[in-house]
Amino acid sequence: xxxxxxxxxxxxxxxxxxxxxxxxxxxxxxxxxxxxxxxxxxxxxxxxxxxxxxxxxxxxxxxxxxxxxxxxxxxxxxxxxxxxxxxxxxxxxxxxxxxxxxxxxxxxxxxxxxxxxxxxxxxxxxxxxxxxxxxxxxxxxxxxxxxxxxxxxxxxxxxxxxxxxxxxxxxxxxxxxxxxxxxxxxxxxxxxxxxxxxxxxxxxxxxxxxxxxxxxxxxxxxxxxxxxxxxxxxxxxxxxxxxxxxxxxxxxxxxxxxxxxxxxxxxxxxxxxxxxxxxxxxxxxxxxxxx
Amino acid sequence: xxxxxxxxxxxxxxxxxxxxxxxxxxxxxxxxxxxxxxxxxxxxxxxxxxxxxxxxxxxxxxxxxxxxxxxxxxxxxxxxxxxxxxxxxxxxxxxxxxxxxxxxxxxxxxxxxxxxxxxxxxxxxxxxxxxxxxxxxxxxxxxxxxxxxxxxxxxxxxxxxx
Numbered sequence: 001x002x003x004x005x006x007x008x009x010x011x012x013x014x015x016x017x018x019x020x021x022x023x024x025x026x027x028x029x030x031x032x033x034x035x036x037x038x039x040x041x042x043x044x045x046x047x048x049x050x051x052x053x054x055x056x057x058x059x060x061x062x063x064x065x066x067x068x069x070x071x072x073x074x075x076x077x078x079x080x081x082x083x084x085x086x087x088x089x090x091x092x093x094x095x096x097x098x099x100x101x102x103x104x105x106x107x108x109x110x111x112x113x114x115x116x117x118x119x120x121x122x123x124x125x126x127x128x129x130x131x132x133x134x135x136x137x138x139x140x141x142x143x144x145x146x147x148x149x150x151x152x153x154x155x156x157x158x159x160x161x162x163x164x165x166x167x168x169x170x171x172x173x174x175x176x177x178x179x180x181x182x183x184x185x186x187x188x189x190x191x192x193x194x195x196x197x198x199x200x201x202x203x204x205x206x207x208x209x210x211x212x213x214x215x216x217x218x219x220x221x222x223x224x225x226x227x228x229x230x231x232x233x234x235x236x237x238x239x240x241x242x243x244x245x246x247x248x249x250x251x252x253x254x255x256x257x258x259x260x261x262x263x264x265x266x267x268x269x270x271x272x273x274x275x276x277x278x279x280x281x282x283x284x285x286x287x288x289x290x291x
Numbered sequence: 292x293x294x295x296x297x298x299x300x301x302x303x304x305x306x307x308x309x310x311x312x313x314x315x316x317x318x319x320x321x322x323x324x325x326x327x328x329x330x331x332x333x334x335x336x337x338x339x340x341x342x343x344x345x346x347x348x349x350x351x352x353x354x355x356x357x358x359x360x361x362x363x364x365x366x367x368x369x370x371x372x373x374x375x376x377x378x379x380x381x382x383x384x385x386x387x388x389x390x391x392x393x394x395x396x397x398x399x400x401x402x403x404x405x406x407x408x409x410x411x412x413x414x415x416x417x418x419x420x421x422x423x424x425x426x427x428x429x430x431x432x433x434x435x436x437x438x439x440x441x442x443x444x445x446x447x448x449x450x451x452x453x
Contacts, residue, residue, distance in 0.1 A: 028341070028364070029364060029366075030345075030362070030363065030364050031361070031362070031363025031364045031365070032363070032364055032365065032366060074426060074427035074437070075427075077427060077429050077430060077431075078427055078428065078429040080429075081429035081433050082429070084335075084337035084339070084433060085335060085336055085433060086337070088333075088335060088336030088337025088338065089336045089337070091336075091337075092336060092366075148401065151401065151402060159367070160366070162367070163367035163369070164336070166366075166367060166368070166369050167333075167335075167336055167366060167367075167369040168336060169402065170369060170453045171335060171336060173402050174428055174429075174451075176404065177405045177406075177428070178429075180404060180405075180406055181406065181407065184406055184407075236401050239401075240401075240404055243406070244404070244406065247406055
């Protein structure tokens, strides 16, 4: 590869998979055996993979919106990297959802051609951040929960989902540490940063209830040891959040009793519609378009 | 050359000083009646280089006379920096990127929370200062972090041990 001419270095190859034209990366599970575990309902596994995949896809989009708006370039890199990890997890999970469904839908069709009512992400993933403190508070809550979930999911019975989770554990550990680091720095910072971070925790932490109530799909699959019942994640979650808040000199607000997430059944706020308008607009305007 | 020898010469698109074999992402190369099957594993879930890697492997195999070749993905066990070979580590160091130490061994129980900066005992690649500071845990690619030496003040990259 010649480095003298940047354009030429991207084009002087005998293949068409150079990044200047997109990666052409069409099947993140290419060659991974697609068989389903015995006794598992296709619809249930597809729905479960959409839940975990949509959580990652939608939050990834929210994180991408912060690139060029973060306080420092290092944080833009961090948020872009975290968003990329989540996007990678989403691609694998959506592809697995399409395989389980068995109707021939691939990750792109699932990401770009579903309406808001077909998205199964938790509401926490779609909300817009009022400020950077809310961004890191939400990322702390989300990644603490997802890490506890993936850590258990890695030992469950669908080999593809378990492998995606095992890989994700390494990634989400860094996401959680990043978010926790900022909550501590801002919480234990100036009077203003403390007040704004406490306000963010007061808004975001009470939204976590939906993360710990199993959807019927999760309950059925958990009985077959193919999913994790999120009720069992609460103790670890509370322990980690308490550790962070203590060091950050912040206090936990009182929390309403947990309710099943309306998002898991496709009931979303206007915020998801706004995300999808941005994310799906081009793909819907030029179906199948590549460049 | 065997298919495995050819596959071993293909370099990584993001760390072009390393071959895919040195990076530890080629897990298997099999020559069978139906052609060559190369099995690779992604470093990170979101690695955008996977298709370029697949295309580079197929192009190299075709160039070496293996027309029938396919590249398969394997997700488990998850890639670890422990799979980067000794020669790979030497080449990273030569390029000014500090190679990773041993991947952290997880104690039983929940994944431990790290508050504050991880002390990985990373020495400065320029002046040898044993203790350096993390600038950010994320850098130009997911697998690298940016650090700074408090003695010579130079920033440098380090491959995170995972």
